[in-house]
Amino acid sequence: MxxxxxxxxxxxxxxxxxxxxxxxxxxxxxxxxxxxxxxxxxxxxxxxxxxxxxxxxxxxxxxxxxxxxxxxxxxxxxxxxxMPEAPSFVPTQTAMRVLGALSYAKIASDIAVIYGGAGLGKSSACVQFREQMPNVWIATMAPSTAGVVTALEEICDALSLTPGGGARRMSRAIAKRVRDTRGLLIIDEAQHLSVAALDEIRSIHDATEIGVALVGNDGVFARMAGGRNAQQLDRLYSRVGKKLRLAASSEQDVTEIIKAWGVDDIKCRAALVAVAREGGHLRRLTKTLRLASMHAAADGGRPICCEDVRAAINELMEGAR
Missing domain, CATH: 1.10.260.40 (lambda repressor-like DNA-binding domains)
Structure with missing residues (x-):
């Protein structure tokens, strides 16, 4: 027992x-x-x-x-x-320009290219647009998805399709899914795609007349406009109906984000503007404000002050060394 x-x-x-x-x-x-x-x-x-x-x-x-x-x-x-949460989508001047380009591509069933430096809020604006509008899909590329097959697999995932069966079968499945939807296919981090993958996306656009937005860094447009692959991408370049280059965040962008975080201390503004002017732009600004808000929360949950901002900037600078 x-x-x-x-x-x-x-x-x-x-x-x-x-x-x-x-x-x-x-x-x-x-x-x-x-x-x-x-x-x-x-x-x-x-x-x-x-x-x-x-x-x-x-x-x-x-x-x-x-x-x-x-x-x-x-x-x-x-x-x-x-952990303090970043404010929900902030409709900055730059974000509204991105939304406008995406809206054009969707309404006109055209191709838009949105390109510029990192940390300007391109990806967050794309997500916001997807949340606001029907039939918008985002496929985010990476070095591992540069080829035709891997890029199509990523697009299949975005469309909730089962990837596999080779490039031809996936391309047909994608075309069948998006045709007559008046939708928009957003390809984020498009600079990672090979010439062949970009041309495959162009062919899907031609076959279905779906809107396409190629979003990424300066290399996205440079390759089509004058890079060594320009001749191979001439069919794609000739179909681009909207080009939006984002060089840097504007002072208005910075002001809107500072307001969204509830920072009222005017003396902090110069330091935060300087942060946004460095590499990383608005992304670095958001990291700084999040860290500053943690300092404020640890001190009784008071509003963010200049001491918090300076401490956050110093910590981030130490981490970058």
């Missing part, structure tokens, strides 16, 4: 911990068993058997890993709740 009880105890493990994880999985739709198992460092089968009290292996070893994970997750959630 004692042997049977001992075996049952080993197989069942910690019932309270099991119930805690069952409730966690049931209450968080973003957390699947597969994701949890990967983060914990066990197999999905092991986790499933443990949750059902049927795991015949080392229950204590599994539970040690689960306790470590839940402690780390609790700490992460507590830290996230203390």
């Amino acid at each position: 004692n042997d049977t009880a001992t075996v049952t105890q080993i197989y069942q493990g910690d019932a309270a911990l099991r119930e805690q994880f069952r409730n966690l999985l049931a209450g968080d739709r973003r957390l699947s068993q597969a994701t949890l198992a990967k983060e914990v460092g066990i197999s999905p089968t092991t986790l499933n058997q443990w949750l059902n009290g049927k795991y015949a292996g080392d229950n204590e070893g599994v539970e040690v890993k689960l306790r470590i994970w839940i402690e780390a997750d609790t700490h992460r959630r507590e830290s996230s709740s203390q």
Whole structure:
């Protein structure tokens, strides 16, 4: 009898911990068993058997890993709740120019090229446009998606299509999905794409008359206008109906973002404008304001002052050294 009880105890493990994880999985739709198992460092089968009290292996070893994970997750959630959130989309002058170019491409079923330095808010404006308008999809490229097949796979993901089957099959599936939608396909970080991938996107536009926005750094347009690949991209270049170059953030951009963060101290403005003029532009400004707001929150939740801004700037400068 004692042997049977001992075996049952080993197989069942910690019932309270099991119930805690069952409730966690049931209450968080973003957390699947597969994701949890990967983060914990066990197999999905092991986790499933443990949750059902049927795991015949080392229950204590599994539970040690689960306790470590839940402690780390609790700490992460507590830290996230203390982290000041950036204001929702700020309609700066630059952002409105991006929205205007995207709107043109969608309404006219044309191709727009939006290009300029990093940190100017191009990507956030694209996300805002997608949230405001129907049938807008964003495919974000990377060095690993430079080729035709990998670029089409990324576009399939954006369209909630199952990628695979080769370039021709994916291109047809994409065309079928977007045709007659009067939608807009946004290709973010488009500078990573090869000539062949850019031409494939051009052919999808030709076949479906869907609007296309190529968004990225200066290299996106330079390659079409006068780079060594200009001749190979002449068919794409000739179809561009809207070109928007963003050289730098404007002083009005900076003012709007400072207001959105609730900074009332006028003496801070010069320092923050200088931050926005450095590499990273508005992105660096937002990082500075977020860090400054953490200093203010730690000091009783008061408004951001110049001391907070200076401390944030110094910390970010130290991190960059």
